[in-house]
Amino acid sequence: MTLWTAKEAEAATGGRAQGDWSVNGISIDTRTIAQGDLFVALKAARDGHDFVAQALEKGAGAALVSRIPEGVADDAPLLIVDDVQTGLEALGAAGRARTDAKVVAVTGSVGKTSTKEMLACMLGDQGRTHAAVASYNNHWGVPLTLARMPQDTEFAVIEVGMNHPGEIAPLARQARPHVAMVTTVAAVHLEAFEDVAGIAREKAAIMEGLEPGGVAVLNADLAETPVLAEEADRMGAITRWFGTTSQDYHLGAVTLTGEETRAEATCAGVSKTLSIQSLGTHFAMNALGALAAVEALGADIDLAIQSLSRWSPVKGRGARLSVAVDGGTITVLDDSYNANPTSVAAALAVLAASPAQGRRIACLGDMGELGEDAAALHAGLATGDAMTHVDAVYSVGPLMQNLHAALPQGHAGKWFETSTDAAEALTHELAAGDILLVKGSNYMQLVRVVDALREMGQGS
CATH class of the missing domain: 3.40.1190.10 (Mur-like, catalytic domain)
Known part of the structure; x- marks a missing residue:
């Protein structure tokens, strides 16, 4: 199904369309671009204009740009606007209006x-x-x-x-x-x-x-x-x-x-x-x-x-996976995408309520953007009601050192500087019947822990 024609996109943005093209999707990432997508050359860590040629080679139907990039033919299918972000906003407004x-x-x-x-x-x-x-x-x-x-x-x-x-x-x-x-x-x-x-x-x-x-x-x-x-x-x-x-x-x-x-x-x-x-x-x-x-x-x-009743959380947002190990399985609660004091408390409550034949273990990474109270807010997790039902807490990151220090000796697992270190250790320390919560702010990359366990047991 056609999402935008060249004329429609030109009218929506006030830009100039080159060629009589149509697109059936929109992408900002050449790694996942699909045939017939409009590639939007946003500027972020890299300038999207540097990837326009690659997008077109991969089958993009056109590209939203503010100039003709190097390596792109003068007659390439393009929508040229003054500013790509503003052009995207105009296209969005038109999409909403129609x-x-x-x-x-x-x-x-x-x-x-x-x-x-x-x-x-x-x-x-x-x-x-x-x-x-x-x-x-x-x-x-x-x-x-x-x-x-x-x-x-x-x-x-x-x-x-x-x-x-x-x-x-x-x-x-x-x-x-x-x-x-x-x-x-x-x-x-x-x-x-x-x-x-x-x-x-x-x-x-x-x-x-x-x-x-x-x-x-x-x-x-x-x-x-x-x-x-x-x-x-x-x-x-x-x-x-x-x-x-x-x-x-x-x-x-x-x-x-x-x-x-x-x-x-x-x-x-x-x-x-x-x-x-x-x-x-x-x-x-x-x-x-x-x-x-x-x-x-x-x-x-x-x-x-x-x-x-048929809904379940997605990867990184509370999804469960089972990892096969000798003697049984390990259950992983993948909540690795984001974290703050409220969401960590909620996730620990889920861990505490989860049936487990083995240990209930939490792997918690730093929570970002908490300001001057960050250290106290990390340490404060130790006094949450659910913590009494958690057998061990593995802490990851400099801020989580505050939690590690605040936990009773029997509950404090190991502290790790990085998620890579935690992943390496947990693949060896977990046993059949254990249930593991993985949660931290996304920049801590605790998904590496989840991925390492999934690869270890070809988790389902």
Whole structure:
């Protein structure tokens, strides 16, 4: 199916198209580019213009550029614009404008990617659904997701993230959601904010993009809930609240059994039972908010609950894998993509609730962007309730030395400087029946631990 023709892309961006081309996808990476994609030559660590020739050789249908790069023919299929980032944003705006899709945008300090995936699963069973891939939630990820959206899309799920003040509102205005959801607010990116209330105000800025009559789905259980309520009132958003203290979408008893989370909930006054094929009270909470968003979009909540029962986390976001070893298997909880104090506490609670024939072990890497309180926040993990059910904690990175020092001697495993060192050690120290949680900020590359274990046992 054609996504953009040369004339459509030219009109959308105000650029100049060379050739009469059409594309059926959009890519920013020559390593994963598909036949017929539009290659977008963004500038990041490297200038994308350096890879245009390679993209065209690999079968790209055209390239979005601000100049004709070296090694590219003068008559190559190109869309030439003044600035590639601005051109991508214009293409995204046009992609959003030409569709009648119902759009939900999701942000939050924790859980936005898994909630986005839940929504995509729920809505995908009720109509043609387009969603952000991976964690494409920043200044290029949001317009890229919008530009990739087929014109006949019925539901769209857009993830919106931030690292600094002022980032969310412009992205929300690009997405123009009918429903905006804030999963939670936590002590993340404190280097860029004075306090958590400032983070709450930035997250609330997702409501700046709401379409007229749009609905804000907000967490009722936070210390910063009054900030969200104040911002929603200021922007005139219709609100739907979810949580254990909410009457709109109320979370009741949550039971973790085996590999299933079951939750009793009341959705707009109607009792519902939720089933999720992964352990975690936080999954139940996010699912409840997602169901509120589903109803606000006009989709069927009962069908969504059925779809939810088939959902499971993706790699790096709580996915489970089994590694075959002599005498049995090792279970790995792969939560290696990101970490902050709130998400680590939630992951440790999952580990504590997981059945294990052997030991419950955590491999935790540094949590980034926590500001001047970083050392104390790492050490503070030692006093969490779930820690009493964890047999050993292997710590990775300079900040995690604070946790290593704070742990009782019986619980402190080894400290490693790098994830490579941890991977090497854990492949030798784990035994059949053990269950291992792997979690850390993405820059710590704890995925190396997961990959090493997967390779060791050809994990499934």
